[in-house]
Amino acid sequence: MDFTERYEDTCSTIAVAARHGDCRQIQRLLRRGYSVDVKDNRGWNALHEAAAAGSSQCVRLLLTAAASCENYVNSLTHNSETPLYFAAKNGHVQVVNRLLKRGADINKMSNDLSCPLFAAVDGGHMEVVKLLVSKGAEVNGTHSTSDWSCLHQAVYKGHTEIVKFLVGLCSLEAVDDYGITPLFVAAQYGRHECLQVLANAGANVNCQAKDLATPLLIAAQEGHLSCVDLLLSHKADPNIYCNEDQWQLPIHAAAQFCHPRILEKLIPVTSRECDQGKEKVSPVYLAVLSGQADSLRPLLRAGYSPDAQNCRQFDYCCPLEMTLWCNSWNSDSERHQSREITQMLLAAGAHVMMPTYVFALQGNVPEHLPLILEHAGLPKEDHLKELVQTALKEMQSAPFWLPLLLKAGLDPTLLLQHKMLEEAETRVLNFLLEFINWKTLPSTMLQILARRRAEGTWTPQKHFESVPALTHLCRLAVRAAVGSDALSKSSFVQQLPVPTLLQDYLQFSDISSAYTYTAA
Template identity: 50%
Template sequence: MDFTECYADTVSSAAAAARSGCRRQVRRLIESGCSLDARDNRGWNALHEAAAAGSKGCVQCGDYVNSLTHEGESACYLAAQRGHLSVVRLLLKAHANINQLTNDLSCPLYAVDNGHQDVVKLLVSRGAEVDRTHTASCWTCLHQAVYKQGHSDIVHILVNVCNLEAHDDHKISPLFVAAQYGQRECLQILINAGACVNTQAADLATPLLIASQEGHQACVDLLLDHGADPNMACSHEWPQLPVHAAAEFGHLILRRLIDVTNRTCDRSGGMVSPLYVAIHSHQTGSIQLLLEEGYSPDAQDCTLRELVCVALSHVSFASCWLPVLLRAGLDPSLLLHPHLETADSDVLNSLLQFVNWSTLSPALKLILERRRAEKTWDPCTDFSVPRLSHICRLKIREVLGPDLLMRTNVVQQLPVPSLLHDFLKFRDI
């Protein structure tokens, strides 16, 4: 390294001439004895400057073709990252190391990151290591190409030479990355090339689960159309399915997943209903849809009680989901006893609308009277003697039972006028 020349603009005279593309000036400096390996504070010499600027005429390789900057960047790397195809070709002819890694484990082929298709094609044709892992996350160039928006042309090149099932440090494949980031076109290319749609990451998450979680409708549809299994367990901790992810985040894809998901997740022991996940996540739209599709609010009692406790602690939300559950047939007694003391006034009024408040136990009536006196409960004006019609409604629903109410349209099948159907469904509340 030559540190004899002093210069103000961080770069040597030769490097400045190479950066600007002044070939004649570079030649004159060389003839006058100027060193081509004088480095700036980044460790760049004249060759690095010429390669990064795309100044093919100033690329003087010599013994410095594989010299590295302080970041471990070669001239080939700098040219490839900027898409300077002719410079990369010239450097390779001069025996540049095509697989030289930088300090952060990148390489010339990571030109995929910037979408330089012609450079990628050249590097692949010259034998670049396509399945080498890079960066701290151990991604291959195919992972990176899939991740970047609009790089489907590069993915087309790489699927023919790369390992489609290459895993990063979390066992995530390129197809998983496409599903996670909503890259539908890349996902289609990978599927057509034979990539596994049911691959699982280290935590058992599948591409269908991650696409459902992120709300990528087109990717979910594509995966299901090509054999993705919606009933594959996607977690070590509990039997999570894609339908749970969609319910948790309130995505519109929930309807498609309901149609293809085995309903054992609703009632089987050891399972968790998607409805409970929706309640826990405050997703009113998911709750409404799941109830309409027959998911039971009291299918797994212990889980329901826990999640109802969580939901009731969010007063503003409870007023949204509570009527939906109660109209669907949830037994109000599950909620009255544990929450009568602490429920918000509006929430408490909603609960009482679904019972015969005149027949409450003396203990519950005492709590109500105390809360009225303390002004922590403002009762509805009609909380006195229940109407006969309301008592009849409660009796009919009791005879039908919560299972029929929650799982069928039994009310609509009753031989009574449609107005009474609405009344039996508490549409007046």
């Protein structure tokens, strides 16, 4: 049954009259002997109805007619609400005054732990609040299931004038069961005027909730710029760590929830210890985690390292690695932002570590490997050998990574290993062979190719039966002389004493353009 509705068939006749403020009807019914104490299915009697409706004269008549005024004035609904509670909740100051004079319990709690003062504060009824306080209402009690005080509720509802009235009476540092003060509530919900009143009254701007969050952290997280400004102007400390692991600061919240204007406020006042400090977490990680380039841009512009530190908290070795992993499960609509973030990190000088190369080779985020190779190129020496071995373990992705690695300057002969010859599919193997002299392969390799051809697992290009063209042999000789890495750079090739028409040919563009490869 829905007890929020009023069912007239369970409501007494005199209560109906009280609900409508019909004093004459009440008088007629009283003369005929009707009871004033009949309750409906919510436990309401006529006095509850009159108080809620704000009919002071009906209240007077009902109290006069009651057998026991003291008991009647404090009669309870099924939720333990009194007539005074309803009068206060609805802002009926005259009814409140009359009920108090007749002995109403000013601090009676309802089942949900509310009281007349809390109800008046919640409704923003200043006159009723002042009247109740002047008559002795408890201002520092807790009046909700989460232990909020009246000041908490006034701030939450944004009733600035009531907050101004209560700050001189209430404990400014009262906490709920989460350790949250009224000032924290103001910061959390963006109640700028209430926050200013509390801060000016001396409330602690650096208070911490049970989870160690500060008002500055919560304001930064929720994007309340004016509250952040106000807190900083009242000496809120941006360097108080807001979790037990001692790494989370307000700047991290602003970065994660993508509030760039707040970031710009926090960057100059936040200690750079978090940038690359051991066991700390750079806000760059949180900006990457947000997936919003606007969150990363001000940090890099201010000089935060694109490499940050090894982050055990998120289990990533660098922000670039986080970008790739996070983007691997993003939707297509989110990948554009991730690509921009990758470009920003690389442009800022992020070092590409081997795990990042390895992940990029798998082709889960195909747009990233070209970016990495364009900005960072191939790894050097032993790391290059490791890259090749890793690539060969990802043979299912070879159609994706092979043309990209060769374009970036990888010596194709490094890939001429048994695993490549044994496992590569036809299009991959044919593509690779176009970059070498296929007639001068070692006999063991030629045997593998012959066997695969006989088995029908490899179909060679027809021209592989012939000796390579002289022009092809010439460009192989040039590559051997200058190196694959140098030949991959257009700026180098353009300086060679060869006609412009041959420059693309030296870079094997005719081969690359004839093949189209995508991620597996």
